[in-house]
Amino acid sequence: MTHDPLFQPLQLGALKLPNRVLMPPMTRSRAAQPGDVPTALMAEYYAQRASAGLIVSEGTWIAPLGKGYARTPGIHTQAQIDGWRLVTEAVHAAGGRIFAQLWHVGRLSHSSLLGGQAPVSSSAVQAEGVNVFIDNADGTPGFVQASKPRALDEAEIAEIVEQYRQAARNAMAAGFDGVELHAANGYLVNQFLDSGANDRTDRYGGSLENRLRFLDEVTRALVDGTGDAQRVGVRLAPLTTLNGCVDDDPVTTYTAAAKRLGEIGIGYLHIAEADWDDAPDMPLDFKQQLRAVFPGVMVYAGKYTGERARRALEEGWADLIGFGRPFVANPDLPARLRIDAPLAEHERATLFGGDARGLTDYPALATA
Numbered sequence: 001m002t003h004d005p006l007f008q009p010l011q012l013g014a015l016k017l018p019n020r021v022l023m024p025p026m027t028r029s030r031a032a033q034p035g036d037v038p039t040a041l042m043a044e045y046y047a048q049r050a051s052a053g054l055i056v057s058e059g060t061w062i063a064p065l066g067k068g069y070a071r072t073p074g075i076h077t078q079a080q081i082d083g084w085r086l087v088t089e090a091v092h093a094a095g096g097r098i099f100a101q102l103w104h105v106g107r108l109s110h111s112s113l114l115g116g117q118a119p120v121s122s123s124a125v126q127a128e129g130v131n132v133f134i135d136n137a138d139g140t141p142g143f144v145q146a147s148k149p150r151a152l153d154e155a156e157i158a159e160i161v162e163q164y165r166q167a168a169r170n171a172m173a174a175g176f177d178g179v180e181l182h183a184a185n186g187y188l189v190n191q192f193l194d195s196g197a198n199d200r201t202d203r204y205g206g207s208l209e210n211r212l213r214f215l216d217e218v219t220r221a222l223v224d225g226t227g228d229a230q231r232v233g234v235r236l237a238p239l240t241t242l243n244g245c246v247d248d249d250p251v252t253t254y255t256a257a258a259k260r261l262g263e264i265g266i267g268y269l270h271i272a273e274a275d276w277d278d279a280p281d282m283p284l285d286f287k288q289q290l291r292a293v294f295p296g297v298m299v300y301a302g303k304y305t306g307e308r309a310r311r312a313l314e315e316g317w318a319d320l321i322g323f324g325r326p327f328v329a330n331p332d333l334p335a336r337l338r339i340d341a342p343l344a345e346h347e348r349a350t351l352f353g354g355d356a357r358g359l360t361d362y363p364a365l366a367t368a
């Protein structure tokens with residue numbers, strides 16, 4: 001292909017991305033214990049994938065109450081910051097760029113992961129039928145129903161906004177090129193945005209303006225914490241119903257969210273169209289509407305193939321395309337997409353937890 005839209009460079013603030021292939025955030029649950037610290041093995045995994053135009057790290061929680069799954073990394077202790085520095089240095093040495101995905105799970109946690117405390121959320125509404133991953137007492141992994149949360153009061157909300165600000169500072173101190181706010185997939189920010197998860201009657205609930213307030217405050221804190229709005233991205237999931245988060249008018253809610261984020265001036269907006277098999281069809285006019293209200297870089301992820309990605313870029317509603325599961329088993333995914341080479345399939349059993357197997361042992365094409 002003489003003019004391949006996937007291999008055109010893209011300017012994202014001060015960063016020049018060599019191609020339009022993004023590695024989206026993927027939790028792999030291999031942080032060192034105790035302390036949930038990123039490791040040299042994780043650094044090797046990310047560095048193997050440095051040919052992506054941009055990597056977004058797996059979700060990394062901003063404070064102890066933001067943790068929802070065993071063995072996921074944090075970014076609030078010095079040991080965690082030092083661990084992440086291994087990752088960013090390895091990615092940069094391999095010629096790549098990496099943002100940290102900042103995560104607070106809110107109600108999607110279990111009291112055993114929180115020192116016996118209840119998880120927190122916009123409201124005391126349990127995510128029924130939703131499981132989280134814990135360490136059983138005997139050290140084996142287990143899935144359990146997320147605990148019933150309690151509603152945050154306004155002073156606690158202000159504290160969490162400060163935790164995000166500090167997490168952004170920590171990410172920059174660890175050498176990340178920027179941060180992505182995880183406001184998708186039913187986690188804390190999403191628990192404020194979606195009408196079905198937010199029954200507050202104060203400034204943070206009820207009207208659309210009020211449901212947008214937490215997103216607005218956190219995003220501004222990240223801009224302040226990184227010192228550069230172009231180093232902030234936000235991930236939203238308008239239509240998926242993952243983790244029990246549903247809005248009764250998602251087109252209106254998420255168009256307003258995109259418009260607000262555009263006014264704040266962030267670098268990119270990342271739309272998660274799918275999570276596993278939950279992949280509702282996102283109408284083209286909705287995508288065009290988001291493009292119209294958001295002036296920055298638009299990223300889409302969810303079941304993309306090279307062909308679909310090229311079409312999205314050519315149609316003009318996307319600037320960067322995330323390939324999640326394909327990046328698990330194809331560390332050199334951009335090189336494969338360039339020549340339409342066959343893609344390796346990932347092994348499901350080694351996605352979450354474990355060692356190097358299923359993490360760093362997928363070969364590049366030349367040796368596959």
Ligand SMILES: Cc1cc2nc3c(=O)[nH]c(=O)nc-3n(C[C@H](O)[C@H](O)[C@H](O)COP(=O)(O)O)c2cc1C
Pocket residue numbers: 024025026027028058059101182184185235272273274275276301302303304322323324325326351
């Ligand atoms: C193993 C795994 C872990 C994931 N962890 C996260 C995460 O930490 N944060 C997030 O926003 N999305 C996460 N996702 C969703 C992906 O970023 C992506 O949106 C999803 O896999 C759909 O893209 P795909 O069809 O190209 O895989 C995860 C997906 C997988 C497969």
